[in-house]
Amino acid sequence: PDAARAAGLIAEGALWNGGYFLFRADVMLDELEAYAPAVLAAARAAVATAARDLDFVRLGEAAFAQAPQISIDYAVMERTERAGVLPVSFPWSDIGTWGALWEVSPRDGDGNALRGRVAVQGTRNSLVHSSGEILTTVVGLDDVVVVTTDDAVLVTSRTAGAEVKGLVEALRRRAEPEADAHRLMYRPWGSYQRIDIGGRFQVKRITVKPGGRLSLQKHYHRAEHWVVVRGTAEVTVDGVVRLVHENEAAYLPIGCVHRLANPGKIPLELIEVQVGSYTGEDDIIRIEDVYGRDSA
DSSP: OOHHHHHHHHHTTOOOOOOOOOOOHHHHHHHHHHHOHHHHHHHHHHHHTOEEETTEEEOOHHHHHTSOOOOHIIIIITTOSSOOOOOOOOOOOOOOSHHHHHHHSOOOTTSOEEESSEEEESOBSOEEEEOTTOOEEEESOBSEEEEEOSSOEEEEEGGGGGGHHHHHHHHHHTTOGGGTOOSEEEETTEEEEEEEEOSSEEEEEEEEOTTOBOOEEEOSSEEEEEEEEESOEEEEETTEEEEEOTTOEEEEOTTOOEEEEOOSSSOEEEEEEEEESOOOTTOOEEEEOTTOOSOO
């Protein structure tokens, strides 16, 4: 309803739906069976085809995709005859914008919410956040949000924070990698962090957990150099397996079938230097993967 109609409904004693539902599982299953059987069928099939991936479970993707795109409000709550409504007075915020984060954060005497390596002067009612070692400074601004990470900087007014979603979509259309990937990326076997990138090279820091194994793979467009700085690496190149220790290196030519694993008791850390005409993550041809993945 518009504002006038909403005010009239409230004056008549109508309650505002906050969108918070509490129910027993068996009751909701019964109601889904009655009012949204296709949703229930898709959910059951997704659970039935789920697969365990390390310490979490992946629902069956194909089955889940068959679920109708409908909210629980429309599917059940507007149709059920087994619901009651209670007025509540507790505060709630989804903290879905940077402005909302400022509202719930501790603030200094000037109304600033500060986190990380930051310094402000003549600035009020602002959120300034810096991750990592980057020093972020703000001078003479009010009601702004400044967020600094290793690979990107966001500056916006607090009131326009909700527009960041549209900005991300625009970055995706421009194929900017920062729209979807951080410099530090986690994988089932550990993590990798981009250190530097250029026209024909990329440098990463790779950490492999004890017992972790990367996929058996090859690349069409790049060679790789691995320098071990901590731990011991088990390196497979075209069927030949050898151990590479700290301060030793391995060379992987373009097109070779290779794998990296950590057979030790401590995390394996190495520096990877990629050299070639293309160093994107989609130049990974997986031949065998213990984690059941088919892409980077």
